[in-house]
Amino acid sequence: MAAPHRKLAPGKLVIASHNAGKVREIRALLAPYGVDPVSAADLGLPEPEETGTSFRDNALLKAHASAAASGLPALADDSGLCVDALGGRPGVYTADWAERQWFEGNPGRDWYLAMGKVEGLLAEQGPDVDRSARFVCTLALAWPDGHAEVFEGRVEGGLTWPPRGKLGFGYDPVFVPAGKTLTFAEIEPAEKHAISHRADAFAKLVAGVF
Numbered sequence: 001m002a003a004p005h006r007k008l009a010p011g012k013l014v015i016a017s018h019n020a021g022k023v024r025e026i027r028a029l030l031a032p033y034g035v036d037p038v039s040a041a042d043l044g045l046p047e048p049e050e051t052g053t054s055f056r057d058n059a060l061l062k063a064h065a066s067a068a069a070s071g072l073p074a075l076a077d078d079s080g081l082c083v084d085a086l087g088g089r090p091g092v093y094t095a096d097w098a099e100r101q102w103f104e105g106n107p108g109r110d111w112y113l114a115m116g117k118v119e120g121l122l123a124e125q126g127p128d129v130d131r132s133a134r135f136v137c138t139l140a141l142a143w144p145d146g147h148a149e150v151f152e153g154r155v156e157g158g159l160t161w162p163p164r165g166k167l168g169f170g171y172d173p174v175f176v177p178a179g180k181t182l183t184f185a186e187i188e189p190a191e192k193h194a195i196s197h198r199a200d201a202f203a204k205l206v207a208g209v210f
């Protein structure tokens with residue numbers, strides 16, 4: 001029988017992410033559960049190098065790093081876009097495909113460039129290429145004593161080009177969830193939270209630790 005999950009006590013919880021879009025979504029998902037979230041960036045925690053080769057490894061690495069550095073439980077999210085015709089790429093390397101740039105004086109990643117790379121590779125396979133893809137999200141919750149819990153979620157869909165919509169973040173403008181016509185960047189956050197990979201993983205986390 002699987003070991004029971006450890007419950008999360010009320011109190012401060014570090015969101016172990018330096019991605020403002022993700023932090024915003026995780027804060028919204030946590031809102032009903034009476035925890036007091038603080039982001040890794042708010043605490044000035046360093047961004048660990050993501051040396052893992054799976055979403056699980058990277059999520060655990062980020063959660064353990066923030067829990068150890070802060071002395072608080074820490075929730076990390078490792079996620080990415082997996083494209084069927086590209087053998088699941090960019091997958092764990094989704095963030096790496098977008099180069100770091102300066103935008104009007106602020107550091108950021110160039111998502112348009114990354115989405116264009118995906119399109120370029122699909123185009124090599126011809127006009128009838130399978131455009132199905134999924135977003136995957138692995139949440140890891142780690143405590144300062146080294147205990148950790150992991151939850152995985154996904155949402156199936158397809159890629160569209162050119163990008164559409166200004167909401168959300170990252171690859172949202174090119175991802176159309178299965179059975180829908182609008183991209184993740186064209187729907188309100190609450191609608192994305194009803195179906196997203198992050199919400200799917202979060203529902204499992206809620207069932208396990210709250």
Ligand SMILES: O=P(O)(O)OP(=O)(O)OP(=O)(O)OC[C@H]1O[C@@H](n2cnc3c(O)ncnc32)[C@H](O)[C@@H]1O
Nearest residue numbers: 017018019077078079080081094095169170171172
């Ligand atoms: O590691 P942290 O600090 O959390 O931030 P990150 O942006 O580097 O995050 P990841 O290493 O998990 O890389 C995942 C990338 O996948 C993309 N991604 C994940 N979830 C997404 C979503 O809901 N919508 C759009 N893009 C998403 C996004 O661009 C992320 O940067």
Ligand SMILES: [Mg+2]
Nearest residue numbers: 019050078095
């Ligand atoms: Mg990262």
